[in-house]
Amino acid sequence: MENPSRAAHPRLREITAGLKDTIPLLLGAAPFGTVFGAVAVGSGLSPAAVMGLSVFVFAGSSQFVAAGLVAQGVSFPMIILTTFVVNLRHALYATSLGPFLKKLPRRWLFPLAFWLTDETYAVTIRHYQQDPDNPHRTWYQLASSVSMYLNWQLWTAVGLFAGTKLAGLSEWGLDFAMAVTFIGIVVPLVRSLPMVLCAVVAGAAAVLLKSLPSNLGLLAAALAGMAAGTIAAALRRPAAGAAPPAGQEGPV
């Protein structure tokens, strides 16, 4: 099955794979970006500031939260603090990707960090775990990152210009595209009892804590799921402490 012309362009192959896997997430982000553009102008921010949030911050849910807080007249330092809490989960992503990017020249880390989103993390960690020895794999992440970024700018601008008329985009079911993509990524990873426990605890806690402000519920639920999985994995190991080094077990 190995196509010689594709094998000769390993970077191109990684870029193509990254774009292909990101397509459903681009669709899913479209209504999100449009609604953001439309809602944020209504919050009292200038159109330039709304676009500036997408161009420079590039973190969807925190942009929504910020626009909402601006509309309520919350002070700017408080909004920045809230942004930090909302985006703390990116630190988890970065810590998780870190070992795969260790040998990378530092100049790569700036763009990859700046463009790190839920969506790009989701497809990238799956790709890295499936093919941990591919020296060109960073191009996969870069392709996913850049496409998510340009897509987000496009739909923010559409929302800015079209206003609230396009808010009904979610009726097309595009808002389900992200959920269903994440399901396709998570389910195959859930192959051991600790992973099942992690998913159940994280999912249940996220529902129970949904009403907490600034995504705190999401962060707490993720940490609870990680704790449940880690404890379960530790208990399943021989008590003598003969646990193998973490890196040798693979992603399971």
Added chain:
Amino acid sequence: MSVQEILLIAGMVAVTFGARFVPLALAERLRMPRIVEAALRFVPVAVLTAITVPAVLMPHGTLQVQVGNPYLFGSLAAIGVAWLTKRLLPTIASGMAVFLFWKLVVIA
């Protein structure tokens, strides 16, 4: 754009980029404690599940475990296909198909 708005955006950029960059940059220097390394293996499942479950069970903010929730049935189909095939595109296609069928035909 006012000076206030520029400061707001600059502050948001600092905290967001910081959260994304610092752990990446430290990865080569820091030797993680074994417990943290073990816990990090659970990041994808924990975070993505914590994002997805409320989106599916509470699409409009309140818990909807009922026939009228197309997100729920689209997800169940996707979980089944993902479990059987372990492949992304069939999972997305079947989940979206059941979701739209449920939304436009079953409960319309």
